[in-house]
Amino acid sequence: MATVTLISDAEAGPEVRAVFDDIRATRGTDYINNFWRALAHDPALLAATWARLKAVMGPGALDPLTKEMIYIAVSAANACEYCAHSHTAAARAKGMTEAQYGELLSVIGMAAQTNALVSALQVPVDEAFLI
Amino acid sequence: MATVTLISDAEAGPEVRAVFDDIRATRGTDYINNFWRALAHDPALLAATWARLKAVMGPGALDPLTKEMIYIAVSAANACEYCAHSHTAAARAKGMTEAQYGELLSVIGMAAQTNALVSALQVPVDEAFLI
Amino acid sequence: MATVTLISDAEAGPEVRAVFDDIRATRGTDYINNFWRALAHDPALLAATWARLKAVMGPGALDPLTKEMIYIAVSAANACEYCAHSHTAAARAKGMTEAQYGELLSVIGMAAQTNALVSALQVPVDEAFLI
Amino acid sequence: MATVTLISDAEAGPEVRAVFDDIRATRGTDYINNFWRALAHDPALLAATWARLKAVMGPGALDPLTKEMIYIAVSAANACEYCAHSHTAAARAKGMTEAQYGELLSVIGMAAQTNALVSALQVPVDEAFLI
Amino acid sequence: MATVTLISDAEAGPEVRAVFDDIRATRGTDYINNFWRALAHDPALLAATWARLKAVMGPGALDPLTKEMIYIAVSAANACEYCAHSHTAAARAKGMTEAQYGELLSVIGMAAQTNALVSALQVPVDEAFLI
Amino acid sequence: MATVTLISDAEAGPEVRAVFDDIRATRGTDYINNFWRALAHDPALLAATWARLKAVMGPGALDPLTKEMIYIAVSAANACEYCAHSHTAAARAKGMTEAQYGELLSVIGMAAQTNALVSALQVPVDEAFLI
Numbered sequence: 001m002a003t004v005t006l007i008s009d010a011e012a013g014p015e016v017r018a019v020f021d022d023i024r025a026t027r028g029t030d031y032i033n034n035f036w037r038a039l040a041h042d043p044a045l046l047a048a049t050w051a052r053l054k055a056v057m058g059p060g061a062l063d064p065l066t067k068e069m070i071y072i073a074v075s076a077a078n079a080c081e082y083c084a085h086s087h088t089a090a091a092r093a094k095g096m097t098e099a100q101y102g103e104l105l106s107v108i109g110m111a112a113q114t115n116a117l118v119s120a121l122q123v124p125v126d127e128a129f130l131i
Numbered sequence: 132m133a134t135v136t137l138i139s140d141a142e143a144g145p146e147v148r149a150v151f152d153d154i155r156a157t158r159g160t161d162y163i164n165n166f167w168r169a170l171a172h173d174p175a176l177l178a179a180t181w182a183r184l185k186a187v188m189g190p191g192a193l194d195p196l197t198k199e200m201i202y203i204a205v206s207a208a209n210a211c212e213y214c215a216h217s218h219t220a221a222a223r224a225k226g227m228t229e230a231q232y233g234e235l236l237s238v239i240g241m242a243a244q245t246n247a248l249v250s251a252l253q254v255p256v257d258e259a260f261l262i
Numbered sequence: 263m264a265t266v267t268l269i270s271d272a273e274a275g276p277e278v279r280a281v282f283d284d285i286r287a288t289r290g291t292d293y294i295n296n297f298w299r300a301l302a303h304d305p306a307l308l309a310a311t312w313a314r315l316k317a318v319m320g321p322g323a324l325d326p327l328t329k330e331m332i333y334i335a336v337s338a339a340n341a342c343e344y345c346a347h348s349h350t351a352a353a354r355a356k357g358m359t360e361a362q363y364g365e366l367l368s369v370i371g372m373a374a375q376t377n378a379l380v381s382a383l384q385v386p387v388d389e390a391f392l393i
Numbered sequence: 394m395a396t397v398t399l400i401s402d403a404e405a406g407p408e409v410r411a412v413f414d415d416i417r418a419t420r421g422t423d424y425i426n427n428f429w430r431a432l433a434h435d436p437a438l439l440a441a442t443w444a445r446l447k448a449v450m451g452p453g454a455l456d457p458l459t460k461e462m463i464y465i466a467v468s469a470a471n472a473c474e475y476c477a478h479s480h481t482a483a484a485r486a487k488g489m490t491e492a493q494y495g496e497l498l499s500v501i502g503m504a505a506q507t508n509a510l511v512s513a514l515q516v517p518v519d520e521a522f523l524i
Numbered sequence: 525m526a527t528v529t530l531i532s533d534a535e536a537g538p539e540v541r542a543v544f545d546d547i548r549a550t551r552g553t554d555y556i557n558n559f560w561r562a563l564a565h566d567p568a569l570l571a572a573t574w575a576r577l578k579a580v581m582g583p584g585a586l587d588p589l590t591k592e593m594i595y596i597a598v599s600a601a602n603a604c605e606y607c608a609h610s611h612t613a614a615a616r617a618k619g620m621t622e623a624q625y626g627e628l629l630s631v632i633g634m635a636a637q638t639n640a641l642v643s644a645l646q647v648p649v650d651e652a653f654l655i
Numbered sequence: 656m657a658t659v660t661l662i663s664d665a666e667a668g669p670e671v672r673a674v675f676d677d678i679r680a681t682r683g684t685d686y687i688n689n690f691w692r693a694l695a696h697d698p699a700l701l702a703a704t705w706a707r708l709k710a711v712m713g714p715g716a717l718d719p720l721t722k723e724m725i726y727i728a729v730s731a732a733n734a735c736e737y738c739a740h741s742h743t744a745a746a747r748a749k750g751m752t753e754a755q756y757g758e759l760l761s762v763i764g765m766a767a768q769t770n771a772l773v774s775a776l777q778v779p780v781d782e783a784f785l786i
Contacts (some may be wrong), residue, residue: 001255001523003350004363031259034722035245042364048448049245049371052441056237061230064198067238073201073377074242077208079341079603082249082256083242084777085187088527089260099192100530101567105775107198108189109573111205111214112181112771113764114166116598118213118764120168120731122739123133124211127222128162131394134743135756172758179576180764186572205771207382210472210734215384219396232397235434236382237640240442244371245379247467251338251370253346261525264516265612266625268486293521295505300514304626310710311507311633314703318499323492329500335463335638336504339470341603343687344511344518345504351522359456368449369460373467373476376442378426380475383396383431386474390424391482392656471642472734477646479659494659495697498644502704506633506642509729511599512630515608526778533719555783557773559769573769580761584683591762594728598766603733604725606773606780607766613784623716630711631722635729638690638704642737645693647657649737652686653744 007040015043019050026054065094069113071103076108136246146174150181157185163216196225199236207239269302277305278376281312288316295348332368343378400433408436412443419447427481458487462497469501533534539567543574550578589618593628600632627654662695670698672706681709688741724759724773731763 009032012020019040039046049068057067066071075083091101140163143151150171151163170177188198199222206214222232271294274282282294282301301308304307330353337345353363402425405413412433413425432439444465450460469477484494533556534557538542543564545592563570581591592615617623664687666673673685674695694701710721723746730738746756 001524001702002252003347004252005168005524009162021164022603033170033257034254035249038254042367044448045248045364045368045371045527048368048445049248052445053241053245055437055441056234056241060234061228063235069193069197070180070201070204070235070238071242072775073204074208074239075246077205077770078243078250079774080244080246080249081774081777082254082774083246085256085260087242088775091690097156097192098565102203103187103191103193103198104201105180105566106569107193107201108775109569109768109772110184110187110379111202111218112209113768114184114210115211115214115734116172116250116763117180117204117212117732117760118738118768119209119734120727120739120743120760121133121135122736123165123169125212125216126164129216130163131396131398134655136655151746170557170591171759172753175579176757176761176764180285182578183572202348203382207378210377210381212381215382219382225467229434233438236379236435237438239382240438242378244375247338248367248371249369250341251334251346251350253343255327262350262382262527262529264514265609266514267786287469290504295521296516297511300516301510304620304629306710307510307626307630307633310630310707311510314506314707315503317699318496318503320518323490324462324496325498326745328462328464329496331455331459332463332466332497332500333504335466336470336501337508338507338670339467340508340512342508342511343403344516347522349504359454359502365449365453365455365460366463369455369463370467372446372449373464373480374471375474376446377468377471377476379442380428380473381430381439381471382395383395385427386432387478388426390426393658393659467643469640472639472643472645474646477644478658481644482535487664495700498641498697499700501644502637502641502700506637509600509636510604510629510633512603512605513596513608513629515605525774528776557781558665558778558781559773562778563772569772571761573772577765579768580758580765584758585752586724586758586762590724591758593717593721594725594759594762595766597725597728598732598763599770602727602767602774604768604770604773607770609780609784611689621716627711627715627717627722628725631717631725633710634708635726635742636733638708639730639735639738640702641694641704641735642690642735643733645657645659647693647737648691649740650688653686653740 002034002080004037004038004041006034006037008037008105013043016040016046017096019046020044023050035082035086064092065096069100072104073108077112079114133169135164135169135172137165137168143171144174147171147177150174150177153185154181166213166217175204196222196227199225200227200231203235204239204242208243264296264300266300266303268296268299270299275305278302278339281305281309284316287314291363292366297344314367327358330356331358331362334366335370339374357372395427395431397431397434399427399430401430405433406436409433409439412439415447416443428475428479457491458484461487462489464503465497466504470505471476525557526562528562529566530558530561532561533539536564537567540570543567543570546578547574559606559610589615589620592618593620593624596628597632597635601636657693659693659696661689661692663692666699667695671695671701674698674701676707678705690737690741720746720751723749724751724755728758728763730765734769736783
């Protein structure tokens, strides 16, 4: 259960409804997931978050699947349960194979390990890495 | 300055030297970066970390550049200074363009933001996301 | 379910009972929340944590509601489910409005985002910020 | 040193310049801090981040000083060196007293402590906290 | 529910079965906990993680109970629910007393608190601490 | 450089001086490290932090060296530069050998890795682990 109720379509005011409509149109589905229904208590926060997500996660120099896998990596590092589930589902919907997922997990685990070792050891940055 | 000295080639025993040799051969460069020289105080930790990194970061279902970008994402979430520098340098060496880097940063920022919102709101996972 | 049982009033020894009594008197309620019942396995830890919380969260140069919102912010960054729920409830009990909550969430999201960008980019601190 | 160069005024294209101009006008100072100069490699990221920051950190249901203190709290939890410095400077510029700063630090320390205890103990959320 | 199914013995291929067998032999129990059944979707990740865990957590310069308590400490800092539960159970199986657990929690809480204070204050490292 | 000045002995008021005296007497050294000099801007925070640290880190069911290693583990997970340095120095002063440090680092790395894998996979807690 969230710290707020989840705003239903019936409860949504015009600002929220406009965002919900755009989510539906962009994704080609009628389903609005809980994150947006929770954010909808603050229409300005909802609108800003959705607008930015839509701009960031679309195709560009990186393909949408790569972006979802990066999102999973950050979410794992931040121990975000909802985010791990929602972005793993999204990555699969965008074609992530089990082999890709296994390698993604392997990199996430490796990075977490060496991050912790570096933080314990406080390794100084090599001059060679500086621009 | 690290919590340990950085092991020079002259100080390296045979186990460490074998790992340093494999790093050099694998990467095609004589340069050994500080992380490995710090880990070298514990040859077993050095050997295990390098063996796993070599296996994980090579080509597979994901290409090496994608893996470096995922590594940067985890490192940013973990606030690891050394790791941000070393893996950004590695990603550039593997061809990351400025446009790709900008999109990577945008996804990292977006994910951090929604992770925090979800953690504050404790949004329940949608049934639709569960397998 | 916690890694320990929750200590009931009947199970509480004199040291724990004294802390429970003070929590009740300070808060004007008979209810003792689960956190204190879990800590009660170690009476010294329970007493020290409560004593410090009571001193820190009371009125001072910052008002108690502002302190609760700061507490929520730290808890969101640390992905602490229990803490998000308990301190959001506390903030509401101290008068946090939905408009304030929405702005609190917006700041939390913004900060998480720029923290991650800075950690990825390793931006050097401006001389102007140093005292 | 950052993973990117800091974009000078001379190097700024029209999109970046427009953001820099708005930062200057909004803040009433000619000074552009390093964060924005680092972000300026990606004009879209720069523009979106600044637009949202400006909207979020202005006056509203919470006053700007309270927002800066919340920002410091998140930044401390995320171990962000740059952010701690920049937002502490900003909070002082908005009138944060030493007494307020001391209480802010006390709440940050308290929250970090109880977050960690809760995460170790996995305390279940009280029904009383749920909405 | 995980983002993957939990691999049963019947579903396990020969590589996975070999790891499961070694877990059983090493631990002297038929029980395979969920973590390994989730990892088993990627036999290479499963094998590498188990091999390293087995090497790291055995007796050496530190005794296995001390290692489990260190594991709990990291897991608490990372807000890992599963890890807190599994390693607290493991520590108890290795003889952790309630008094030891109480002191472990006290150190975890203290460290989290001073970590956050230091991150907020950005205290410079004393020369005396450098090697 | 910290966000505050470091309070010298000459600047210390009676409350701060009393804490500094106790630190010196407890540790058997005249040296006061920077953390305490930064906290000294808020005498109540200084006194409470020192009093708790002294109680927590002394001998008990766990020996002081084990406690320092647990402290290092938390500090590594939280990416706290100052804390990694200060508690590694403290652990060495209490007799930590290089072999112990190597194993400590190995456990920290292992835990960080499996924490991240669990957070990505959202592995459900086994009934067997629940009390």
